[in-house]
Amino acid sequence: MYVFTKDDLQQNRPQKRRISGKGSRSFITKKRALFAVGLITLVLLGGIWLQKTSTAYAIVINGQQTAVFDSKSQAEQSIANFLKKKSQEIGKPVTTPDKIEIKKVQVEKKDRMFAGNTDKILSEQLSMLVPGAAIVIDGQEKLIVADKESAEKLIQKVKNSFTPQGKDLIVKKLDLKEKIQVAEKNVPVKEIIKEDQAFQLLTVGTEKLVTHIVESGESLWSIAKDNSMKVEDLEAANPQINPDKIQIGDEIKLVKAEPMLHVTAVAEYTEVKTVPFGVEVISDKNVLRGKETVKQDGKDGSKEFKYLLVQVNGQQIDKQFLDATVLSKPVNKVVVKGTKLVLASRGSGGSGQLMWPLRGSITSPFGYRHGEYHTGADIDGDIGDPVRAAEDGKVIYVGRDGNYGKLIKIDHGDGVQTWYAHLSAYEVSSGEKVARGDLIGRVGATGRAYGSHLHFEVRINGNAVNPLKYLD
Numbered sequence: 001m002y003v004f005t006k007d008d009l010q011q012n013r014p015q016k017r018r019i020s021g022k023g024s025r026s027f028i029t030k031k032r033a034l035f036a037v038g039l040i041t042l043v044l045l046g047g048i049w050l051q052k053t054s055t056a057y058a059i060v061i062n063g064q065q066t067a068v069f070d071s072k073s074q075a076e077q078s079i080a081n082f083l084k085k086k087s088q089e090i091g092k093p094v095t096t097p098d099k100i101e102i103k104k105v106q107v108e109k110k111d112r113m114f115a116g117n118t119d120k121i122l123s124e125q126l127s128m129l130v131p132g133a134a135i136v137i138d139g140q141e142k143l144i145v146a147d148k149e150s151a152e153k154l155i156q157k158v159k160n161s162f163t164p165q166g167k168d169l170i171v172k173k174l175d176l177k178e179k180i181q182v183a184e185k186n187v188p189v190k191e192i193i194k195e196d197q198a199f200q201l202l203t204v205g206t207e208k209l210v211t212h213i214v215e216s217g218e219s220l221w222s223i224a225k226d227n228s229m230k231v232e233d234l235e236a237a238n239p240q241i242n243p244d245k246i247q248i249g250d251e252i253k254l255v256k257a258e259p260m261l262h263v264t265a266v267a268e269y270t271e272v273k274t275v276p277f278g279v280e281v282i283s284d285k286n287v288l289r290g291k292e293t294v295k296q297d298g299k300d301g302s303k304e305f306k307y308l309l310v311q312v313n314g315q316q317i318d319k320q321f322l323d324a325t326v327l328s329k330p331v332n333k334v335v336v337k338g339t340k341l342v343l344a345s346r347g348s349g350g351s352g353q354l355m356w357p358l359r360g361s362i363t364s365p366f367g368y369r370h371g372e373y374h375t376g377a378d379i380d381g382d383i384g385d386p387v388r389a390a391e392d393g394k395v396i397y398v399g400r401d402g403n404y405g406k407l408i409k410i411d412h413g414d415g416v417q418t419w420y421a422h423l424s425a426y427e428v429s430s431g432e433k434v435a436r437g438d439l440i441g442r443v444g445a446t447g448r449a450y451g452s453h454l455h456f457e458v459r460i461n462g463n464a465v466n467p468l469k470y471l472d
């Protein structure tokens with residue numbers, strides 16, 4: 001706006017002084033003439049100003065003058081048009097809480113506005129309200145969304161997302177920890193947030209979760225230092241990690257975000273577990289050793305376990321055992337195992353073959369040699385090599401015996417015994433039960449022996465027989 005001030009008249013003064021310095025005689029007449037000239041100038045200038053300016057109408061928002069129009073109706077119309085246009089854009093009636101006045105002002109014509117140019121000014125200066133809905137959590141207004149319907153939908157979505165699901169789950173209770181209300185009100189257009197943003201804030205607590213991926217050589221301490229954080233704050237933001245055991249690739253949250261809503265879900269969880277069948281062995285003296293027959297097939301049973309799960313925002317915080325029900329009992333497998341040892345010579349098709357007590361070449365076979373009767377087979381071996389039981393049985397002798405040196409005898413029942421001679425060490429004691437293949441002693445050269453070897457005998461009803469016929 002242009003305002004006519006005293007400064008506009010200043011330019012006349014120096015001229016006055018110059019004239020006044022010419023002489024005192026004509027001073028008064030000249031002064032009068034000059035005054036007249038000044039008055040005429042003033043009137044002329046005022047006339048020009050009046051021609052350039054005129055009465056106009058300004059829109060005043062909260063005391064602040066904004067756009068200026070030729071007529072009052074133009075000013076009123078431009079506001080009305082603006083609000084109408086905004087309402088159409090947003091799809092809701094736009095109102096403003098601002099104090100709007102139309103004031104009469106004097107301005108130059110060039111400063112006036114056309115209705116079309118006012119939109120930008122009004123957008124910047126006018127607060128715009130639309131009907132919306134505030135989500136009020138524990139008495140505090142937390143979020144503003146488009147309307148009541150979307151607020152309620154959003155709350156339901158949060159509840160749904162934290163409802164435990166699965167065919168083995170029955171939800172018993174679903175509670176919101178916070179008291180939640182929806183308040184319909186006129187809200188500033190700029191404060192309305194989108195549904196996905198609102199969902200993130202309600203469930204995570206922050207719109208953008210800043211995380212750090214652990215790299216080689218980093219510790220919780222160094223990550224805290226690099227991000228200007230305290231180690232305790234990092235720990236609080238990451239309750240799932242073990243501070244002493246962070247690993248490369250672990251994701252560390254750099255902000256402790258607290259969800260706005262906490263959904264507590266209580267659900268009954270049913271788990272069916274397999275109960276494996278056992279094996280029952282029945283010994284049968286009438287069946288040859290090594291023979292097994294399945295008398296009954298085994299069948300797994302099943303048991304149902306019920307638990308009560310408590311979750312907060314999908315995280316399990318408690319699991320209580322409720323009860324267990326047997327759905328089906330397991331059926332044991334029954335095996336009949338023969339215990340009768342009848343040594344069948346090789347090739348006769350019988351079972352009950354003996355295991356080699358030591359793997360090695362036969363340095364001296366069973367039978368006559370140099371006029372002497374050799375009652376066993378000599379198997380070559382080094383001192384200390386393991387000697388194993390040729391069959392299940394009971395140790396009946398551990399000790400020195402003349403030419404045999406250190407000797408072990410095992411009784412296998414059904415009149416069968418095996419003897420192990422020239423040993424350097426015993427690994428069993430008399431009376432002990434052994435299984436086929438068990439370590440019983442060590443190869444040696446005790447007694448009448450030339451070089452280390454195992455003298456192995458098989459005795460059936462007290463008579464020495466050729467061991468090679470019964471070894472498998």
Ligand SMILES: [Zn+2]
Nearest residue numbers: 376377378455
């Ligand atoms: Zn021998």
